[in-house]
Amino acid sequence: IYRVFGHDHLAAHALGALLGSLSCVLVWAIARRLLGRGSALIAGLAAATYWILPYFDNEYREVGLLVFLYAATILTLLRYQERPGGGRAFLAGITLGLASLAKPNVLVVALAVWVWIYWIARRDQPRGRTLRQIGLSALGVGLCVAPVTLRNVIAGKDLVLISSNGGINLYIGNNPEASGVAVDLPRDLPRFHSAFDYPQIVHAVEARTQRTMSPSEVSRWFAGEAWKWATAHPSRALALMARRALAFWSPTEIPSEKDLVAARERSRVLWILPVGFAAVLASALLGLGVALRRGVSRSGLALLGIFIALSYLSYLPFFVTARYRAPLVPFLLILSAEGLAYLLRTARARNWPRLALATASLLALWALQRAGGPVHVRDEAGDLAVRGAQLAAQGQKEEALDLLRRAVEANPKNAMAQSNLGLLLSELGELDQAALHLRRASQLDPGDYRPHQNLGLTLARMGKVPASLVEFQKAQELASLDATLPYQAGAALRRARAIGPARKQLERSLSLDEGLVPARIELALVELAAGRAQVAEAQTRRALEQASPTDPARPRVLHLLGLALLEQGRAAEALAQLERAASLAPTDGAIASALARARQALGK
Numbered sequence: 001i002y003r004v005f006g007h008d009h010l011a012a013h014a015l016g017a018l019l020g021s022l023s024c025v026l027v028w029a030i031a032r033r034l035l036g037r038g039s040a041l042i043a044g045l046a047a048a049t050y051w052i053l054p055y056f057d058n059e060y061r062e063v064g065l066l067v068f069l070y071a072a073t074i075l076t077l078l079r080y081q082e083r084p085g086g087g088r089a090f091l092a093g094i095t096l097g098l099a100s101l102a103k104p105n106v107l108v109v110a111l112a113v114w115v116w117i118y119w120i121a122r123r124d125q126p127r128g129r130t131l132r133q134i135g136l137s138a139l140g141v142g143l144c145v146a147p148v149t150l151r152n153v154i155a156g157k158d159l160v161l162i163s164s165n166g167g168i169n170l171y172i173g174n175n176p177e178a179s180g181v182a183v184d185l186p187r188d189l190p191r192f193h194s195a196f197d198y199p200q201i202v203h204a205v206e207a208r209t210q211r212t213m214s215p216s217e218v219s220r221w222f223a224g225e226a227w228k229w230a231t232a233h234p235s236r237a238l239a240l241m242a243r244r245a246l247a248f249w250s251p252t253e254i255p256s257e258k259d260l261v262a263a264r265e266r267s268r269v270l271w272i273l274p275v276g277f278a279a280v281l282a283s284a285l286l287g288l289g290v291a292l293r294r295g296v297s298r299s300g301l302a303l304l305g306i307f308i309a310l311s312y313l314s315y316l317p318f319f320v321t322a323r324y325r326a327p328l329v330p331f332l333l334i335l336s337a338e339g340l341a342y343l344l345r346t347a348r349a350r351n352w353p354r355l356a357l358a359t360a361s362l363l364a365l366w367a368l369q370r371a372g373g374p375v376h377v378r379d380e381a382g383d384l385a386v387r388g389a390q391l392a393a394q395g396q397k398e399e400a401l402d403l404l405r406r407a408v409e410a411n412p413k414n415a416m417a418q419s420n421l422g423l424l425l426s427e428l429g430e431l432d433q434a435a436l437h438l439r440r441a442s443q444l445d446p447g448d449y450r451p452h453q454n455l456g457l458t459l460a461r462m463g464k465v466p467a468s469l470v471e472f473q474k475a476q477e478l479a480s481l482d483a484t485l486p487y488q489a490g491a492a493l494r495r496a497r498a499i500g501p502a503r504k505q506l507e508r509s510l511s512l513d514e515g516l517v518p519a520r521i522e523l524a525l526v527e528l529a530a531g532r533a534q535v536a537e538a539q540t541r542r543a544l545e546q547a548s549p550t551d552p553a554r555p556r557v558l559h560l561l562g563l564a565l566l567e568q569g570r571a572a573e574a575l576a577q578l579e580r581a582a583s584l585a586p587t588d589g590a591i592a593s594a595l596a597r598a599r600q601a602l603g604k
Contacts, residue, residue: 013058019068020057023330024048026071031334033078034300035291038344043337047330050280051264051273052253056326062102066327069099070307074331077113077303084121089133093140100141101148103327104162105314110141112306120299158214167219167226168192168201173244173319174226174237180244180319181254190478191448194257200449200479244320248312251278253322259383260322266387277329282365284332286358287339296338304331381411389420392427400424408437415445419454426458434458442474449478453485460492468492469501476508483513491522494529502526517547517557524560533567540564555585562594571601 005011028044035043047053056063073095080088096113100106114134121130145162152160172192177184183192190200202218213221230237253260264270291301308328315324339362346355384407391400401424407417422437435458441451456471472489479485490505503526509519520543527536540561547554558581565574575598581591 012060016057016059016064017054019064020054021048023053023064023068023071026068026075027330027334030071030075030078031337033075033082034296034334035338035341039287039334039337039341042340043330043334046275046280046333046337049273050275050329050333051270052260052277052322052326053329055260055264055267055270056323061323063323063326066099066102067330069095069102070327071330073099073113074303074307077116078300080117081120081297081299081303084117084125084130084133086133086136089117090136090140093137093142094144095140096137097141097144100145101162104166105311107141108314109307109310110137112310113303114138116299116303116306152215156215158216160216160219164215164219165198167222168198169318171222171226173240173317174230176229178240178319180240181247181321182319183256184319187447189447191445193448197479199481203481241316244316244318248315248320248325249277249281251276253277254320256321256323258386259379262380262383278366280329280332280336282362282368283339284335285339285365286362287335287337287342290342291335291338304334307331379411379414381407381414381417384410385414385417385420388417388424392420392424397424397428401428412440413444415441415448415451418444419448419451422451422458423454426454426461431458431462435462442471447478449475449482449485452478453488456489457492460489460496460498463496465493465496465498465501468496472505481512483509483516483519485509486512487516487519487522490519490526494522494526497529499526499530503530515546517543517551517553520546521553521556521560524557524564528560528563528567531567533564537561537564537568555581555588555591558584559588559591559594562598566594566598566601571598574598575602 001012001015002008024044024047027047028040031043032040053064053067056067073092076088076092076095080092092113093110096106096110100110114137117134117137118130121133149159149161152158152162158164172178172183172185173180175184175186177186185192185201189204190197192198192201202213202215205218205221206213209221247254288301292298308331311324311328343355343358343362346358384403388400388403388407391397391403401421404417404421404424407414408421411417418437419441422434422441425431425434425437435455438451438455438458441448442455445451452471452475456468456475459465459468459471468489472485476482476485476489486505486509490502490509493502493505496502503523506519506523506526509516510523513519520539524536524539524543527533527539540557543557544554544561547557558577562574562578562581565571565577575595578591578595578598582588582595585591
């Protein structure tokens with residue numbers, strides 16, 4: 001999307017909205033084929049207004065794409081049921097294959113779909129033809145998966161079918177700290193806040209095993225650790241499995257990164273959409289009973305059941321979250337529409353006893369589903385901390401500060417709230433208070449490198465260099481592959497005039513990523529401050545080789561090169577470089593000042 005439209009968030013959101021709208025049409029079409037016009041209209045409207053679906057359409061996640069691909073697969077297979085053919089089987093394989101790229105466990109569903117194809121076509125055509133159609137469907141899946149596997153072999157030097165994250169996801173759900181409904185890892189591993197943290201986790205595993213590991217080996221290591229823990233603690237593992245089994249159908253939307261309920265309440269649109277998951281599930285169960293009694297196509301209902309049941313079962317060994325359940329919601333909405341249509345038909349027929357019985361059944365199912373209660377307690381402090389960080393990133397510092405102070409008041413033991421508040425206070429120059437909050441955050445979550453890093457930067461600004469070095473060391477031990485950490489540390493130490501420690505940090509940064517131009521610029525500044533103009537010249541020339549012609553750092557590099565040449569008495573060469581810098585940044589006062597020095601040195 002960005003390649004076509006540029007770095008435009010609106011384009012990505014527009015595509016998400018388009019996919020979501022098309023998914024509503026597909027849901028309508030599925031319900032129309034299975035249940036009739038009345039239920040189809042209700043199903044389509046429900047898909048458009050059930051709040052979790054438009055929410056995920058606006059998130060940069062796989063959920064909206066999966067909703068569309070699942071619905072497209074179901075519709076294609078229902079058309080195959082009406083008139084079996086190789087083209088429709090192949091198209092269903094393509095949509096299943098594309099879906100598997102977003103969620104590899106879809107391949108389990110694909111196996112069951114091929115059994116379903118054989119089952120419904122066995123009486124209408126020769127077995128050989130049916131098997132060929134199943135083969136075409138498998139070919140469609142293979143054509144989608146094979147390029148990814150080939151790329152994994154070429155780029156990753158490892159035979160991985162689609163993704164190597166199965167092992168760590170299994171370990172997340174089966175370890176001493178696991179809850180089954182959150183991304184929990186033992187404290188001796190780095191925190192898994194996002195996919196960007198995974199390389200640090202891999203590095204920690206390699207340090208533990210004392211060998212370099214391929215992605216598939218890391219995945220197998222995690223799977224092995226999960227199996228060891230589960231077999232050593234069978235009762236705890238079974239209890240976690242049971243919790244996940246119930247949590248999947250919980251009335252709450254279980255978050256993985258954001259508090260979804262809080263996000264809904266902040267939306268001017270989503271908060272007015274009243275229906276929750278408990279009502280959807282209860283009416284879907286009623287609708288299933290009505291559909292079976294009405295003689296709706298058993299094979300069509302079985303197809304919905306395959307997607308719902310196998311997707312559900314495939315998540316149970318791992319962990320559950322709202323974004324795993326959301327792609328199945330449209331199928332529940334189709335059944336729910338049948339239940340609501342039945343209530344309307346019964347009311348129109350004035351069959352009050354039957355209407356009362358159906359309504360009572362619906363309310364009983366709703367109450368039963370609600371009785372389990374939420375498995376996730378709303379994290380007010382965490383939600384405020386995330387919102388505060390977002391406002392700070394947008395430049396709304398005062399509003400962010402208010403939210404982050406409220407977050408700490410709501411839960412002083414929330415490490416993210418303490419960390420985000422400390423970082424913002426540091427940016428605002430309130431260094432003493434910032435250090436207190438960042439130190440508290442590092443104590444609450446010692447496995448997170450961010451509070452240590454930001455505390456180190458704050459202490460360096462306070463002139464407490466030895467204390468800052470301790471924090472930088474802790475951060476780099478937790479995220480030893482991140483070249484930006486020693487770069488930030490080196491820049492802060494240079495500004496604190498700690499030249500020796502700054503040089504050491506920046507050299508470490510470049511050893512991790514020699515193409516990190518900002519680190520090379522900082523190292524050149526360090527060398528100039530140390531009076532080593534020739535070394536500074538070498539660093540700036542290397543930075544020029546690495547910086548692209550449009551790199552915004554290029555004028556800065558040329559400026560430093562000119563200063564290094566001036567320090568060596570090579571004023572003519574310095575003038576040439578500084579004139580290049582001035583042509584790229586004509587309003588930069590520092591470059592203009594250096595340019596004047598060079599001209600003065602030449603008697604101009």
